[in-house]
Amino acid sequence: MLRLYDYLASGNGYKVRLLLHQLGVPFERVELDILKGETRTPAFLARNPNGRIPTLELEDGTHLPESNAILWYLAEGTPFLPQERLARAQVLSWMCFEQYSHEPNVATLRFWTHAGFLAQRAALVPGKREAGVAALGVMEGQLATRSFFVGERYTIADIALYAYTHVAEEGGFALAAYPAIRGWLARVAGQPGHIPITQG
């Protein structure tokens, strides 16, 4: 059985959980508390030298880190990843956007809020706020004329971007100003097999 090293509050972990549920693939979940250093122990660093969840352990014992690479691995050959070359690259492009322009800002401010780090990192907050608002603006523009990010169907690009966008308000990003994003969030949440971020 697949084993997912995970942290329940993590949107990156949630991406993988959500897709596994929607694919109907059984898996064992191992919860690691990143705030207690449980991803930086020698035992876990032997699984992922970068010390991060999610990491997927395959049935042959191989460990695959990086949420979006795990999504890609699991979605190959399923309706969650298009077959066509350009559409596949566009899915990947939005996933790269998520990890570079969105997650380090939208997810990080949520994490700092939850973990009580906002005050000690106050100097970094305005830059991350501005970059997060810019990322949400790019998403709003794309979704203004589309139902989903690529090819008018629900793909792992939507899963990747949903994970931290639907909880962006926990990091102080008001979504009222983004009607296209709010409509898309509702479409994603209405997909068969959807689970909330709080479900393991």
Add this chain to the structure above:
Amino acid sequence: MLRLYDYLASGNGYKVRLLLHQLGVPFERVELDILKGETRTPAFLARNPNGRIPTLELEDGTHLPESNAILWYLAEGTPFLPQERLARAQVLSWMCFEQYSHEPNVATLRFWTHAGFLAQRAALVPGKREAGVAALGVMEGQLATRSFFVGERYTIADIALYAYTHVAEEGGFALAAYPAIRGWLARVAGQPGHIPITQG
């Protein structure tokens, strides 16, 4: 003909230039000076709303942003991207590592050094220095027992990680302490069709 919106000093742009040269695919290069705001003009934002290079314009006028998604698009069906499902996911995993754990630290300190931003962003430098050293450590560990990142052959994972690693010393990261990385840099530079970052 393919058209690449690019900035010569950018390692992200270089990734794409290098692969296009190695594939023997002709392309037109459009230089945009990111320090002069040329990627934030209305004309360029219509091509890539996220306002970043590299962006690849396909022959049908479609614009594909994100360096690693462009590499994936170009490498499909070539020896630069494996066919096997797990190896493909591992290539993508290292590319995600590059964009999340490596580039924002190793590349950013190089850019700030070149652009003269180090003093005004001094508060951010130690964190980026520490994270960059950690990323180089993860690379050194992987390369200690391998010739290339995935499957003992040169792939787009190597191209993605080579781009900013081979110029890491320009950002103050000394590579003397990383013998496995230095051996790998030489192997990558020795691949057929290799070009330097200074070549358009």
